[in-house]
Amino acid sequence: MDAKNVLERVKAIAETFAADRPARQLRRSLDPADFTALREAGFFLTGVPAELGGLWTDAAGSARSVCEILRALAHGDSSVALVSSMHPAVLSFWLSTPKVPPEFADAWAAQRRAVFEPAAHELWGTITSEPGSGGDVGRTKATAVRGNGAFYLTGTKHFGSGSGISSFMVTTAVPEGETDPDWFFVDMRGVPWDGSRGLRLVAEWDGHGMAATQSHSMAFERFPATRMALPGHWRAIADAAGPVIGCLFAAVVLGVVETAVAAARALIAKRPNDLRPYEQVEWTRAESEAWLAEQAYEGMLRAVETSPSPGREVLLGKESMADLAESCLLRICRVLGGGTFSRRSPFGHWFEDVRALGFLRPPWGLAYDILFSAAQSPLGLKPSRLQP
Numbered sequence: 001m002d003a004k005n006v007l008e009r010v011k012a013i014a015e016t017f018a019a020d021r022p023a024r025q026l027r028r029s030l031d032p033a034d035f036t037a038l039r040e041a042g043f044f045l046t047g048v049p050a051e052l053g054g055l056w057t058d059a060a061g062s063a064r065s066v067c068e069i070l071r072a073l074a075h076g077d078s079s080v081a082l083v084s085s086m087h088p089a090v091l092s093f094w095l096s097t098p099k100v101p102p103e104f105a106d107a108w109a110a111q112r113r114a115v116f117e118p119a120a121h122e123l124w125g126t127i128t129s130e131p132g133s134g135g136d137v138g139r140t141k142a143t144a145v146r147g148n149g150a151f152y153l154t155g156t157k158h159f160g161s162g163s164g165i166s167s168f169m170v171t172t173a174v175p176e177g178e179t180d181p182d183w184f185f186v187d188m189r190g191v192p193w194d195g196s197r198g199l200r201l202v203a204e205w206d207g208h209g210m211a212a213t214q215s216h217s218m219a220f221e222r223f224p225a226t227r228m229a230l231p232g233h234w235r236a237i238a239d240a241a242g243p244v245i246g247c248l249f250a251a252v253v254l255g256v257v258e259t260a261v262a263a264a265r266a267l268i269a270k271r272p273n274d275l276r277p278y279e280q281v282e283w284t285r286a287e288s289e290a291w292l293a294e295q296a297y298e299g300m301l302r303a304v305e306t307s308p309s310p311g312r313e314v315l316l317g318k319e320s321m322a323d324l325a326e327s328c329l330l331r332i333c334r335v336l337g338g339g340t341f342s343r344r345s346p347f348g349h350w351f352e353d354v355r356a357l358g359f360l361r362p363p364w365g366l367a368y369d370i371l372f373s374a375a376q377s378p379l380g381l382k383p384s385r386l387q388p
């Protein structure tokens with residue numbers, strides 16, 4: 001199976017999702033059957049390297065094809081697309097590896113094999129964010145203590161998109177006796193959420209947008225965790241993967257914007273002469289913003305494909321797209337009228353869905369800190385903290 005086959009299959013799935021849109025947009029939870037269909041379509045291979053039977057060669061060669069699959073999926077269901085984007089996003093920590101020091105080479109190679117083998121069948125996600133961290137992994141408070149040759153993680157996390165669907169989730173904690181956080185992953189399969197085995201549901205996701213992503217808040221209490229086999233390199237790992245991750249999130253939101261514009265255009269086409277001058281201007285500006293969002297997405301991918309350090313361009317693109325997507329949907333709602341407030345209208349759902357992009361890591365404030373400090377630095381951007 002190659003990326004083109006997977007794209008065609010995912011497009012077909014997205015069409016079935018779109019046909020069921022009114023019901024899907026009212027969902028508050030994920031349907032495991034959707035992910036079974038995506039697995040059978042080969043989507044899970046987006047996070048597996050080609051040498052192990054997957055679709056990923058390197059960022060320059062694969063980012064665009066994986067983004068296009070997510071863009072197509074978002075035409076059908078925003079929440080499923082966002083949860084799906086986490087799979088290649090977190091696996092890119094092992095796909096876009098920084099230079100591995102020789103002392104870690106064997107352990108790293110063994111961990112890559114152990115991670116990628118189940119990744120063709122099992123969904124990966126992340127539950128890294130912590131209340132009070134502002135999306136900054138460097139401010140992680142969760143801890144990981146050693147015992148019986150393993151680590152046990154304690155701390156409160158939120159925004160775990162795909163909770164209950166993802167088999168494995170990447171997270172962060174400060175290892176015992178150390179001062180900096182590091183990356184870990186946890187096996188969530190079959191673990192109850194009542195605290196009896198160290199995992200407790202603190203709050204179910206109740207998002208206005210991306211409403212069915214199950215981005216729950218969870219408390220971990222001495223929960224078994226595996227440390228990434230490149231200890232002490234959390235920033236380098238995040239920096240290496242960050243540009244691809246930014247593109248994946250952008251692809252999802254571009255797909256939502258395109259779908260909303262197409263749906264609005266179909267409605268407007270039925271009564272073009274009814275639009276007031278104000279509505280004509282707003283509609284034209286909405287179309288301009290959708291076009292600009294696509295140009296930003298193209299620029300992000302071009303940077304990943306051609307630049308040795310694409311972090312700044314990708315982050316500029318992500319923040320631009322976040323602004324453009326919100327503004328575009330706002331204008332569409334103004335043009336189409338108060339009925340877009342109704343939950344029976346798709347537009348209010350899409351309006352909230354696209355707002356996710358600005359809050360995905362790095363969220364607004366952190367993103368602008370990074371961009372502003374990069375502008376002051378003669379060395380350019382060190383794109384730390386671009387991870388989901």
Ligand SMILES: Cc1cc2nc3c(=O)[nH]c(=O)nc-3n(C[C@H](O)[C@H](O)[C@H](O)COP(=O)(O)OP(=O)(O)OC[C@H]3O[C@@H](n4cnc5c(N)ncnc54)[C@H](O)[C@@H]3O)c2cc1C
Pocket residue numbers: 086125126127128129130131132133134135136158159160161162207209210213215356359360361363388
């Ligand atoms: C739709 C969506 C999906 C997302 N998916 C994921 C995902 O899959 N995985 C993931 O890791 N992240 C995910 N994120 C989170 C994202 O990456 C950012 O971490 C998040 O948007 C940052 O939230 P925040 O700005 O509210 O800051 P945060 O600091 O994360 O949250 C602020 C909250 O913490 C409380 N708070 C503030 N200070 C303190 C304090 N000192 N002690 C205790 N509480 C405090 C505030 O009252 C507030 O409720 C997602 C976000 C969105 C919107």
